[in-house]
Amino acid sequence: MSRELLLLLTLLWPLLLATSLAFAGTRGVVRHLTPWAGLPALLLAASTGGSATELPWFLLGGMLHLDVTGRQFLILAASLSLAAGVLLRKQLADRHEGTRDSLLLLLTTSGLLWLTLAGDALLFFTAATVLGYALYALLVPGAGVASRVFAVLLVIGDLVIFELLLVLAHDVGSTTFAAFRHGLLLSAYPAEIFYLLLIGFGIKLGLIGFHVWLPPALSQAAAPVRLLLLGFVFCIGLLGWLRLLPLGEVYWPDAGGLLRWLALATLGYAIVVGMMQRQRHSMLAYELITLGALFLWLLGAVLAEPTLWPELYSPLQGALILAGFTFAVLLLLPGHLSAATATWLHRSFNFTGWLATLLLVMIPLGIINTLTAIDPHVATRFTWIGLAFVLLPFRSLRLKGTVAVTGELRALVAVLALSAIFAAVHYLSFVSLESLLQPAVLMLLPAAIGWLLGGALSKRFRPLPPGDLLGPVERMSMNLIHAFYRLGNTQVATAFRNTVQWLLHLTRILAWQQKLLWLEGLLGRWSVAMFSLLLFGLALAGLVGLT
Numbered sequence: 386m387s388r389e390l391l392l393l394l395t396l397l398w399p400l401l402l403a404t405s406l407a408f409a410g411t412r413g414v415v416r417h418l419t420p421w422a423g424l425p426a427l428l429l430a431a432s433t434g435g436s437a438t439e440l441p442w443f444l445l446g447g448m449l450h451l452d453v454t455g456r457q458f459l460i461l462a463a464s465l466s467l468a469a470g471v472l473l474r475k476q477l478a479d480r481h482e483g484t485r486d487s488l489l490l491l492l493t494t495s496g497l498l499w500l501t502l503a504g505d506a507l508l509f510f511t512a513a514t515v516l517g518y519a520l521y522a523l524l525v526p527g528a529g530v531a532s533r534v535f536a537v538l539l540v541i542g543d544l545v546i547f548e549l550l551l552v553l554a555h556d557v558g559s560t561t562f563a564a565f566r567h568g569l570l571l572s573a574y575p576a577e578i579f580y581l582l583l584i585g586f587g588i589k590l591g592l593i594g595f596h597v598w599l600p601p602a603l604s605q606a607a608a609p610v611r612l613l614l615l616g617f618v619f620c621i622g623l624l625g626w627l628r629l630l631p632l633g634e635v636y637w638p639d640a641g642g643l644l645r646w647l648a649l650a651t652l653g654y655a656i657v658v659g660m661m662q663r664q665r666h667s668m669l670a671y672e673l674i675t676l677g678a679l680f681l682w683l684l685g686a687v688l689a690e691p692t693l694w695p696e697l698y699s700p701l702q703g704a705l706i707l708a709g710f711t712f713a714v715l716l717l718l719p720g721h722l723s724a725a726t727a728t729w730l731h732r733s734f735n736f737t738g739w740l741a742t743l744l745l746v747m748i749p750l751g752i753i754n755t756l757t758a759i760d761p762h763v764a765t766r767f768t769w770i771g772l773a774f775v776l777l778p779f780r781s782l783r784l785k786g787t788v789a790v791t792g793e794l795r796a797l798v799a800v801l802a803l804s805a806i807f808a809a810v811h812y813l814s815f816v817s818l819e820s821l822l823q824p825a826v827l828m829l830l831p832a833a834i835g836w837l838l839g840g841a842l843s844k845r846f847r848p849l850p851p852g853d854l855l856g857p858v859e860r861m862s863m864n865l866i867h868a869f870y871r872l873g874n875t876q877v878a879t880a881f882r883n884t885v886q887w888l889l890h891l892t893r894i895l896a897w898q899q900k901l902l903w904l905e906g907l908l909g910r911w912s913v914a915m916f917s918l919l920l921f922g923l924a925l926a927g928l929v930g931l932t
Contacts (some may be wrong), residue, residue, distance in 0.1 A: 396426065396499055399492075399518075403491040416483045417477075419470060420465065423467045427464060448561055449504060454702060462497040465713060469609035496515040505562065509628065516617060531602040557570050566634075585625075591653050591673065603716070611716045615709065623705060633694030637689065639806065648685060653675040668780055668781050669716060711741050737798055739782065754815075775832045
């Protein structure tokens with residue numbers, strides 16, 4: 386079997402399982418296979434070699450491309466979908482609810498896998514749409530308000546991305562990412578395209594102003610859905626930028642400056658609000674937003690100085706994959722355990738939490754080391770960004786979580802922690818211990834400050850709810866609704882009633898006026914006037930006779 390056919394069958398496997406749910410005879414078997422739908426993709430990603438295959442039957446013609454970037458994101462996406470499936474295994478076995486959840490999980494898994502290997506814009510957009518709306522359906526049962534906010538921004542982001550892809554396809558006459566990058570390379574900073582890119586993928590990434598869906602969703606969703614939300618952020622919000630932008634080839638200093646300022650604003654805002662959180666998963670959501678800020682700052686630096694990209698390409702991808710596994714571990718950790726928990730389990734979770742947090746703190750190190758060798762000035766500026774990034778991680782160790790401890794959870798935490806360790810070893814393998822020591826100590830200092838400062842700030846100031854800006858927006862919306870309600874039920878009604886009464890009064894006045902005009906016209910006739918004068922004369926004569 387050729388590698389291209391194997392690649393296609395691997396990606397079609399979740400869709401074939403989803404189709405089999407339509408038949409009663411295979412439904413029970415599919416429900417038991419659903420948790421493992423991402424396993425073939427994980428095995429394919431772990432194998433060596435790259436491949437590409439054309440899909441002439443897909444819409445206008447699609448392409449699958451397994452390259453270095455796609456392979457690493459495929460490993461992360463398949464691992465997250467497998468972990469979510471294992472946590473949902475008992476729920477999927479249910480004869481009534483299991484079929485619905487199996488279908489949604491298979492569609493979500495399929496969307497994640499196809500996103501990582503899509504070499505064509507239409508295929509990427511289709512996979513993103515399937516992933517987004519299947520994830521919304523999974524989010525609804527446990528996160529009502531958060532799911533509605535997610536759905537609204539999902540629709541807006543998809544419309545903007547679709548418009549972006551239409552504009553690019555019109556300009557270059559093709560839908561492949563390679564053609565898009567070539568078209569952007571030949572154009573001189575197309576501002577409208579860049580703004581569409583910024584809004585569309587900024588919503589998925591959690592850029593400041595568009596971030597309001599992420600903290601409520603992560604804090605209210607069930608543990609398996611949190612992992613899938615993490616995959617959503619990585620496979621669309623991060624990977625989309627890497628697929629579309631011709632990094633290292635295009636020189637857009639204005640776009641680079643805008644991205645860096647937005648990254649700094651997002652980073653500062655997420656740190657301040659994250660420090661005010663009192664719930665573990667909402668705080669981790671703000672830490673995830675700071676990771677997106679780090680990513681955007683680096684993209685801005687590359688757009689302003691394209692020569693950075695060849696050396697920065699591998700470390701950046703390694704940092705993102707390490708962050709993905711580390712966040713997965715932290716999202717699954719239960720936080721503070723009850724006193725009845727076994728001592729060994731309590732210590733194991735504590736050790737894993739400290740280890741994952743240390744790995745998260747190490748994320749800026751490899752990039753700093755790379756930038757120092759090629760541009761010390763940029764490295765110094767990014768060091769300050771990295772110091773701000775590590776203020777939040779240790780804060781999560783002091784907050785409570787809402788994850789129930791089960792055997793599946795313990796196994797998944799162990800496996801994902803080992804995956805994070807392997808990712809860290811691969812990421813920092815090119816860094817010598819001597820060059821790693823000084824920046825590592827430098828990173829631990831603000832991490833410790835954040836660990837101490839977070840508790841003090843949360844006690845001194847009023848805590849901010851997840852989604853922070855949603856509170857004022859909701860209050861403003863409710864005030865507008867109440868104002869329109871009052872306007873429609875009291876003010877408009879009263880004004881309408883008064884107007885009707887005035888019109889009736891005016892009608893009565895006009896009726897009397899018509900009668901007077903009729904009387905005036907009647908008196909103006911000669912016959913009536915003579916008859917009136919005759920009556921007047923008779924009356925006058927009678928009065929004279931009486932006197």
